[in-house]
Amino acid sequence: MKHILVLVLALGITLTAKAQSYHGKKITDNGAIPATELATKMGEKKELTTKVEGTVDQVCKVKGCWMTVKTADGKTMRVTFKDYGFFVPKDIAGKQVVFEGVAQTTTTPVAELRHYAEDAGKSKAEIEKITEPEKALTFVADGVIVKK
Template sequence: MNTLRTSLMLLVAVPLVALAGDKSAAKTGKAAEADCHHPADAKATAAKAGEASASAPANDGWKLTRGEPLKGAKAVKLADVLAKPQAHEGKTVLVEGQVRKACERKGCWMELAVAGQDKGPGVRVTFKDYGFFVPLDSAGAQARVEGVVKVAELSEGHAKHYESEGAIVPRGTDGKPREVQLVATGVELRR
């Protein structure tokens, strides 16, 4: 009985220790939900915030998979998607790039850019059905992302929200915020 009790305590304690260093994991309820203005319920939001922060190993050389395993969609160069997004709109593709930014509040989006490109357009990656997140410290990681390409015009409110989190939101010649998005079903991150 003591062995069983000890094993159960370890199963609970290890994840809690991993979360202890991340203050963002302490956000729960409406406060966490309000950070990114998504319709997910508070309980799921709090669980996903903990999942995102607890999953990034501290050392280099890691590979982290989120969502579904990559299924082998047609590989397309990220630069090609950015240059001619309409040609890829609605199609499932596999792209590779560098994570330039990630949502600093929950990891509910990331901005993927051509490696070494600090300025200019990027692809905003969101996660299908708000079903998974990436670690808050994903910026700088190399990423392989599989999902559906979408060209979207953002509301001013969403554009300002993303900009407040450090994102670069491109604007058309008419001044309206537009961006290339990828709704990911699976993500692999490497450092």
Template sequence: MNHHLLVIFISIGLFSCQNGNIESQNIVEPQVSANEYISFGDSSFATDNSMTAADLVTAFETGESDTVFATVAGPITKVCTTKGCWMSTAIDSNNSLFVDYDYEFLLPTNSKGQKMVMTGYAYWDSTTVAELKHYAEDRGASEEEIASIMNPTGEVKFKAKGVKIAISTSNEE
């Protein structure tokens, strides 16, 4: 009889441990790689031989393809402060490259200013007035700025399959 009770208690203990593990399996943790990056999405790409956003846009605009696959490095200049579902990186001092990732992963909402490397593809797309207003809301624009958005835009965009954010070891900026 004592043997049966022992088996029952051990079984209950094992099953209760498994339920906790199942819940934790739904949480996707970012991966820290050996070369001091935190990875989101596909982490299998190399960070060397990356290009700037300016070089990517130039290659895209002068190429014959409607899609350019690339690895791009630069600073995160804007990020969705609600969920981290999109970001921008600088093309030059006046223009940014819009980046999204189809909700396959989310970036930290406080990652503005961090150095990153991403892999994916550039493509030409138009952005509707409704989308532009939504993005302006996400970045915390004023009501006046949002109301002033009247026309759609056409631009080069980037669909990231993976992003690696450099881990800051000092305050060098």
């Protein structure tokens, strides 16, 4: 009976460990705020160190070097990874993630927006329609948890 209990416990721990994957700095999901509340929490600040939870909208198709996460206003926030030091799986669109780092209000130049569009697999016509820089909430993450 003791052997069965140990086996069941070991199996449970193994399955729980595989229920999420970690990328970059190992973080926990404790204290994460919903991505839909981040803009309100930022207020007028230019920068805020925090932990956020949200749903992935898109991922860089080239190597997983950025992702976008849905926000409250129907828009998305681009999440990049500190010092280009890690990547996320390219197939996580629609999955829940938790990420920790620095939220910023930034202006992204046209050339960079076109680069992101190319990474996302947009057509040449769609890329050429990008003619204005974009002011938006962005995030530089130290670590990401992908929940399965």
